[in-house]
Amino acid sequence: MEERKLNDTVCALATPFGTSALALIRVSGVHAFEKCRRLSRSMDKKVQAGIFPCVWVEDLRGLDGNTIDQVVWTLFSETRSYTGENTVEISCHGNPSIIETILKELALAGCRPALPGEFTYRAFMNDKLDLVQAEAVLSLIESENLMAQRIALQNVHGKLSLRFLEVEQTLIRWLAQVEVSLDFVEEDVPLFSTPKLAAEIRILIAQLRDWVSSYQQGQFLKSGVQVTLVGRPNVGKSSLLNLLLGEEKAIVSEIAGTTRDVVEGHVRFEGSSFHLHDTAGIRATQDSLEKMGVERGRKAQSRADQLVFVYEANEGWREEDQRIFEGLTSAGVLFVGTKRDLKSRETPPPPGPFVEVNSREDVFRAEVLAFIQERVGLKKFDPGAGTVLLQARQADLCEKVSAALVEASKVGDQGLAPEFVAVFLRQALAGVQEILGKRYDDEILDRVFRDFCIGK
Numbered sequence: 001m002e003e004r005k006l007n008d009t010v011c012a013l014a015t016p017f018g019t020s021a022l023a024l025i026r027v028s029g030v031h032a033f034e035k036c037r038r039l040s041r042s043m044d045k046k047v048q049a050g051i052f053p054c055v056w057v058e059d060l061r062g063l064d065g066n067t068i069d070q071v072v073w074t075l076f077s078e079t080r081s082y083t084g085e086n087t088v089e090i091s092c093h094g095n096p097s098i099i100e101t102i103l104k105e106l107a108l109a110g111c112r113p114a115l116p117g118e119f120t121y122r123a124f125m126n127d128k129l130d131l132v133q134a135e136a137v138l139s140l141i142e143s144e145n146l147m148a149q150r151i152a153l154q155n156v157h158g159k160l161s162l163r164f165l166e167v168e169q170t171l172i173r174w175l176a177q178v179e180v181s182l183d184f185v186e187e188d189v190p191l192f193s194t195p196k197l198a199a200e201i202r203i204l205i206a207q208l209r210d211w212v213s214s215y216q217q218g219q220f221l222k223s224g225v226q227v228t229l230v231g232r233p234n235v236g237k238s239s240l241l242n243l244l245l246g247e248e249k250a251i252v253s254e255i256a257g258t259t260r261d262v263v264e265g266h267v268r269f270e271g272s273s274f275h276l277h278d279t280a281g282i283r284a285t286q287d288s289l290e291k292m293g294v295e296r297g298r299k300a301q302s303r304a305d306q307l308v309f310v311y312e313a314n315e316g317w318r319e320e321d322q323r324i325f326e327g328l329t330s331a332g333v334l335f336v337g338t339k340r341d342l343k344s345r346e347t348p349p350p351p352g353p354f355v356e357v358n359s360r361e362d363v364f365r366a367e368v369l370a371f372i373q374e375r376v377g378l379k380k381f382d383p384g385a386g387t388v389l390l391q392a393r394q395a396d397l398c399e400k401v402s403a404a405l406v407e408a409s410k411v412g413d414q415g416l417a418p419e420f421v422a423v424f425l426r427q428a429l430a431g432v433q434e435i436l437g438k439r440y441d442d443e444i445l446d447r448v449f450r451d452f453c454i455g456k
Ligand SMILES: Nc1nc2c(ncn2[C@@H]2O[C@H](COP(=O)(O)OP(=O)(O)O)[C@@H](O)[C@H]2O)c(=O)[nH]1
Pocket: 232, 233, 234, 235, 236, 237, 238, 239, 240, 251, 252, 253, 254, 255, 256, 257, 258, 259, 281, 338, 339, 340, 341, 342, 357, 358, 359, 360
């Protein structure tokens, strides 16, 4: 990644490039106002008035004096801006040629195009946000559904940071106790007992582990659940896909081997979001196209969070189904029996949780989706109640912190010298501080900010 500096002025389009009603261009830097003054006749007057934020409508002129667009100017002073630097926001008309011209004028005025996430990076460097909040900004932009957006927004406001700050405080307090007892070791005062501390540490470990496992749920909330339909040909996978999507997306036919490409669709249901993949039925076939379809299906299987094994409820679970089932790799499997309307007798059930449906009846749509939602743990999940991690970095570090604490508690249990406990507590503390961005290096920051869009 190119080097980020803090002493220059950066600019970027913050809205998607294309034709739209309006577009927003951001300029940030200590000298942002000076850089823009030649593009706006009122700039000097507005800056001198010193009232921020400051908003007005005025033509934006090129350095040659020609009018480029009528725009809304908004000035934020460094104390009130997102980045912690003087910031100019230009709302222009969403015409790609206007946008390009304005960006060109800004470059002529001495502004550098911003790198991805550079505005948020500057906010972090200027202590407007900690790293957990910066990542929450990213989550807020990326999140597919309302629940994840709500969590992300709470974390932009600092809710999750507060949790980590509490952990940091606890670790600092323990370290202080341990270190005091080291100082007084000659006086033989039993200031504190390591087994008692070890018990407290275990409570914190349990909490951290909860947070780590919340990440999986967080992923489901943020990016949706990848669901792949598998099973024999002609059991009704494509019909089920169409039922769940509420549209005739995949071709349904009584001819076995119809589906070859993986057919995909997205569906939202009660706050959850599912990406569905319909695949070619699994069977040995001589047809080279169908073979390719079966191969593609296998790939979709390996990417799935959840497999839905489709079988015929009217026929019941068959040996052939069992063989395919045993050939499946990874991911959780649940079962949906189709053609329930044709069922006239009790039939052998599949080897796991199942529902039986008639794919031609709309009422079964909610039933199947609720079933999947519950099986992946999204239904009983209450994001308002606990802590949900939306970023892999945070989950990985929590795991490291809890591993260090496990060591600390082991040493504590053995009643060994406090200095050994202190070593692992310090490791844990370093991990928490890395989560919060109190300790960082370029590599850490690169990893956090590379996923941002330009202009954020
Ligand atoms: N009666 C009835 N027929 C179904 C049902 N689901 C699928 N079918 C029929 O079964 C055949 C195969 O369906 P399709 O969705 O193409 O199966 P796929 O090969 O697994 O994708 C088609 O003729 C469908 O109309 C169902 O729930 N009830």
